[in-house]
Amino acid sequence: MWTFAGSTALRALAVAATVSALSDVDFYGQSPPVYPSPIGNGKGVWAGAYASAQDLVSQMTLEEKANLTRGFTSADNACAGNTGTVPRLGWPGMCLHDAGNGVRATDLVNSYPSGIHVGASWDKNLTYQRAYYMGKEFKTKGVNVPLGPNAGPLGRIPLGGRNWEGFSVDPYLSGQLVAESITGHQDAGVIANLKHFIGNEQETFRRPYFGVEAASSNIDDKTLHEFYLWPFMDGVKAGVGSVMCSYNRVNNSYGCQNSKLMNGILKTELSFEGFVVADWNAQHSGVASAQAGLDMVMPLGGYWGDNLTDAVRNGSVTEARVTDMATRILAAWYLVGQNGSNFPEPGVGIKNMTLPHEAVDAREPDSKPIILEGAIAGHVLLKNENGALPLKKPTMLSVFGYDATVPATKNTDILFELAYTSSPEMAQAVLGTVQHFDQAAKGGTIVTGGRAGANGPAYISDPLSAISQRAALDDTWMNWDLSSPNPDVNAASDACLVFINAIATEGWDRDGLHDDFSDGLVLDVASKCKNTIVVIHAAGVRLVDQWIEHPNVTATIIAHLPGQDSGQALVKLLYGEAGFSGKLPYTIPKNETDYTVYKPCNRSSEEDMFPQCDYSEGVYVDYRDFDARNVTPRFEFGFGMSYTTFEYSALSVKPSGQNLKLRGDSNSNSTGDGLWDIAVRVETTITNSGSVDGAEIAQLYLAIPNSPPKQLRGFEKVALSPLESATLRFELTRRDLSVWDVVAQEWVIQQGTYTVFVGASSRDVRLTDSFEL
Helix, strand or coil, rough: CCCCCCCCCHHHHHHHHHHHHHHHCCCCCCCCCCCCCCCCCCHHHHHHHHHHHHHCCCCCCHHHHHHHCCCCCCCCEEEEEEECCCHHHECCCCCEEEECCCCCCCCCCCCCHHHHHHHHHHCHHHHHHHHHHHHHHHCCCCCCCHHHHHHHHCCCCCCCHHHHHHHCCCCCCCCHHHHHHHHHHHHHCCCEEEECCCCCCCCCCCEEEECCCCCEEEHHHHHHHHHHHHHHHHHHCCCCCCECCCCCCECEEEEEHHHHHHHHHHHHHHCCEEEEEEEECCCCCCCCHHHCCCCEEEECCCCCCHHHHHHCCCCCHHHHHHHHHHHHHHHHHHHHHCCCCCCCCCCCCCCCCCCCCCCCCCCCHHHHHHHHHHHHCCCEEEEECCCCCHHHHHEEEEEEEEEHCCCCCCCCCCHHHCCCCCHHHHHCCCCCCCCCCCCCCCCCCCCCCCCHCCCCCCCCCCHHEEEEEEEEHCEEEEEEECCCCCCCCCCCCCCEEEEEEEEEEEEEECCCCCCCHHHHHHHHHHHCCCCCCEEECCCCCCCCCCCCCCCCCCEEEEEECCCCHHHHHHHHHHCCCCCCCCCCCCCEEEEEEEECCCCCCCCCCCCCCHHHHHHHCCCCCCCCHHCCCCCCCCCCCCCEEEEEEEEEEEEEEECCCCCCCCCCCCCCCCCHHHHHHHEEEEEEEEECCCCCCEEEEEEEEEEEECCCCEEEEEEEEEECCCCCCCEEEEEEEEHHHHECCCCCCEECCCCEEEEEECCCCCCEEEEEEECCC
């Protein structure tokens, strides 16, 4: 073990010690073989599903079992993937389909707030409701497996093109919202698919191209468990039915044939009972991937096809392995109740929309308030000076910026994001290679990021239209110029609203965290208008230091990716009909150079055919890294303002009193129930000390010996009227207190002092206490 006190030198020693220890067990940069692939046991909530699955599989031939494991093109639907069927036994097969914002590439569905927007809400109840109603839409459309939620990428690099699909860079926050999403989806009757397992932290060289292999995420054992695996543990505990293995290599072995990850960690250590499906075309071998624990290949037969049955007959793969694949797939099907007449025909509502098709309307009236509330909750107020907000029936408003209105085209195809970008030629580029495009989507406001995580909204409530409708009620005079970089500004304007954005998409990592055009526009308007309010629709971190301290920039909002109710939600916040409660699910730095890890890994030279990404920073990512190096951010992780104020008091920290053995506890591994036992109970009182209603998100951070200075270990959202108080309770589990011992290969609780921090953000700590173990 090592001691860490926050300095760069000690931090380097900590990382070196990790790598050294792992070198002794031949793990770092390598992936040790783990065979055979474990047979699913059907324990706990899986018991009944396994019994039904085993009964059905026992009636199948080898060919029929293999038919469950591979994808087929369907003439009846346009699902992203279809399994084979077993007509003789009446099994209809399954439709697998994207994804994060709602049902993709179809009509008559809703567009929900994106993952990053949900993360900014820090709202467990809203996260469950979003997943539940989204799941019901997938079911109505005949989608058995919606391809989400997303726990990877977590956001190791701020430029990651898919960071917006996940909830947060913090594994605890991500894990809590992943679990709520899985429960919501599966309560609605569809099989959640937790992805991408694991280390899929960049789009650059995510797959092999032109003879160059995919980048290898080289992650040490301690970092893997304490950071990247953490939300997957929460997902498996929540009962997720399927997991998607990733495109990239992990410790120089492709994710979908990595036996250490699938057999050793997922199916043994975490006791995952569902099935593992390859990301689309992510299979790189036949026998090897089968032996390594892959259960399903998509979108077609991949290296299996008829080869899987041939491999059984020639002894390369046992029939028991194929039986386990089929059993796991069917057990997930039974687990969520898709048997009998409870589920529509697979893909019934996913058709080629250019051809005549039945209109299957999946939208439910009950979902509408959830979509709007979710859109409101993910807005984060960064700055509010001189009473700029809320607006109070202004006489004149001026609106500027390309992000204020709808795109010229609305579509639902695979390149939905291109309606927003100024570089459609990038559609012709190869996904995952190094490409460059404008960080501002100047074609119109963005409500989602791009490609697989996106979907087509029922409509788009854009900011300009929503503000115009409110202006009509208030008899407000409006001016707007959405295209000029240096617009004329009416000096009589009560307020000038500037709308800019920052886009991201699957397939490419971002070039940077700001763009000169948008920053120039803000500065130009601010030079002419004393009350300039900046609204940024952002797919991730967006730098604001170019203008945030300008005296005329009175308010700034990170509006994230709100889904179809974007404008309506924003207007409610701007006029005080709803209160800001969102908090940042990442850190906003002052400069790009503030990051230890900023850019994606690339090839070391033209001769480098095996790009290497060494995760040598360990668990020191985002606020953990900023805290450890004592770097002051512009806006810290967990920051967000409100229209009211909150006081914290009466902190109580009480260890449970149970015997928390420090080592050698048989229940301290990832599957033992003891790991989830409550070890410490924390209470605090929150009071709304302001004059208006508001909601606060209280955050609990823990300092664990020999670890980062603070780690999020609890959060609760509470709505309070003026002068109203509430007592919030946090329950810390044994896992929350533990570190991963790379030698013992188990979670252990160390002896020492544990400090509890409770407050409004990672740096706005209001109350502190400690306990000894």
